[in-house]
Amino acid sequence: MNILQHKKALAIADQLVTSGGNFLTGILVARWIGLEDFGIFSIWWMLILFGLSISQAVITKPLLSLLPKKDTTEQSQYISSLFYVQLFIIFALVLLILVGYSFSSFFNINIPIGTTSYLVLALLFFQLLHDYFRKIGFALAKMTGPLLLDTVLFSIQICGLCLVFSYGTLDVKRVIFMLLIGSIIACTVAIFWAIHNGISFQFSIKNISKTLKEHYNFSKWLLGTSLLQWLSGNYFIIVGATLLGPVAVGAIRIIQQIMGLCHIIFLALENVVPVEAAQHFLKEGIPSLFHFLQKTLLQLIFPVLLALFMLVIGIDLIIDFIYGEEYLAYSYLINGFSVLYFFVFISLFARIALRTMENTKPIFVAYSFSTIFSLLAAKPMLLYWGIDGLVLGLVLTQVSSLFIYALYLRRSIVKSYYTA
Numbered sequence: 001m002n003i004l005q006h007k008k009a010l011a012i013a014d015q016l017v018t019s020g021g022n023f024l025t026g027i028l029v030a031r032w033i034g035l036e037d038f039g040i041f042s043i044w045w046m047l048i049l050f051g052l053s054i055s056q057a058v059i060t061k062p063l064l065s066l067l068p069k070k071d072t073t074e075q076s077q078y079i080s081s082l083f084y085v086q087l088f089i090i091f092a093l094v095l096l097i098l099v100g101y102s103f104s105s106f107f108n109i110n111i112p113i114g115t116t117s118y119l120v121l122a123l124l125f126f127q128l129l130h131d132y133f134r135k136i137g138f139a140l141a142k143m144t145g146p147l148l149l150d151t152v153l154f155s156i157q158i159c160g161l162c163l164v165f166s167y168g169t170l171d172v173k174r175v176i177f178m179l180l181i182g183s184i185i186a187c188t189v190a191i192f193w194a195i196h197n198g199i200s201f202q203f204s205i206k207n208i209s210k211t212l213k214e215h216y217n218f219s220k221w222l223l224g225t226s227l228l229q230w231l232s233g234n235y236f237i238i239v240g241a242t243l244l245g246p247v248a249v250g251a252i253r254i255i256q257q258i259m260g261l262c263h264i265i266f267l268a269l270e271n272v273v274p275v276e277a278a279q280h281f282l283k284e285g286i287p288s289l290f291h292f293l294q295k296t297l298l299q300l301i302f303p304v305l306l307a308l309f310m311l312v313i314g315i316d317l318i319i320d321f322i323y324g325e326e327y328l329a330y331s332y333l334i335n336g337f338s339v340l341y342f343f344v345f346i347s348l349f350a351r352i353a354l355r356t357m358e359n360t361k362p363i364f365v366a367y368s369f370s371t372i373f374s375l376l377a378a379k380p381m382l383l384y385w386g387i388d389g390l391v392l393g394l395v396l397t398q399v400s401s402l403f404i405y406a407l408y409l410r411r412s413i414v415k416s417y418y419t420a
Contacts, residue, residue, distance in 0.1 A: 064278075
């Protein structure tokens with residue numbers, strides 16, 4: 001096995017740990033706290049996903065594309081300064097969500113400010129810090145690092161949930177607390193891993209300013225895009241929580257967990273393909289970039305379709321075995337989610353192409369359009385079709401985004417052909 005194949009294998013192994021850990025955690029929580037409380041937990045978890053989407057837009061997605069283009073000295077300075085930028089972003093997000101608590105009544109959601117809400121904010125802090133160290137490992141091609149950190153994280157949180165459940169009853173607060181403990185321990189290991197691998201935390205105003213400027217130029221469209229992406233993808237679920245109740249949210253989340261098996265491929269690609277795409281683009285330009293992405297897409301499209309097909313035909317057995325017979329009423333939702341995830345897979349490559357060319361405006365335009373659609377269509381679709389309208393809305397937002405990506409990418413291909 002050559003070095004590149006070894007790195008890809010480690011990346012897939014890490015994604016197996018991450019997706020498997022998230023999947024098993026979701027199963028345990030759903031079984032042990034019940035569907036309604038699981039829906040409430042899922043609404044809290046949306047705040048973590050919101051924070052991750054912002055952090056990824058401002059920090060980790062630029063990191064994966066920018067770091068491979070730097071020499072060794074620049075990489076060291078860049079990583080050190082980016083750590084402090086990450087801390088700043090985390091604190092800003094915590095403040096933003098605190099303000100957001102005050103406006104939760106706008107969505108007819110009553111969020112009491114108390115122990116659970118502060119535990120969620122603490123969990124957000126350590127989840128984002130953990131994600132930062134993971135992506136540093138991927139960007140430096142030190143794949144054993146992310147694998148170690150994720151193994152520690154999920155081992156602690158899963159064992160902790162089992163321990164608490166064995167001594168008493170789990171509730172939403174205790175679940176969030178155990179996830180927080182796992183994140184704190186994983187971040188502690190991450191810091192020691194970083195130091196062991198020669199990563200310093202040298203504070204330099206000059207380097208921090210340089211990094212901020214570089215990330216601003218890269219992410220000025222991605223930041224707005226992430227806000228719009230989160231809103232367009234989750235607004236149907238937010239409205240669903242108000243119109244259909246937390247049980248509907250719990251049902252959607254269960255299907256998303258099952259679909260998370262496909263994320264083993266998707267998220268592994270997000271960690272590896274952008275780095276290779278940047279290298280192809282740097283050496284030979286747009287033609288080499290598109291050739292690489294097209295080849296990778298064609299290699300993976302059949303396995304993805306096969307995985308989706310197997311999920312559809314086996315969904316009743318999966319739900320009955322994992323969650324119990326009472327959840328079978330929602331198994332049919334897998335049909336809509338299979339269509340959704342196929343378009344997600346195609347869109348993944350389109351976004352990587354646009355980010356590698358540092359042309360992130362089309363992504364912003366696509367999510368602007370899908371957000372407007374969500375804001376206008378969510379309530380009437382949910383009132384008319386219920387939970388089916390929620391799934392249909394998610395599919396339509398993804399299709400509209402992919403259509404816009406295709407228009408911009410076609411323009412880039414034509415332009416590169418005439419300037420070659």
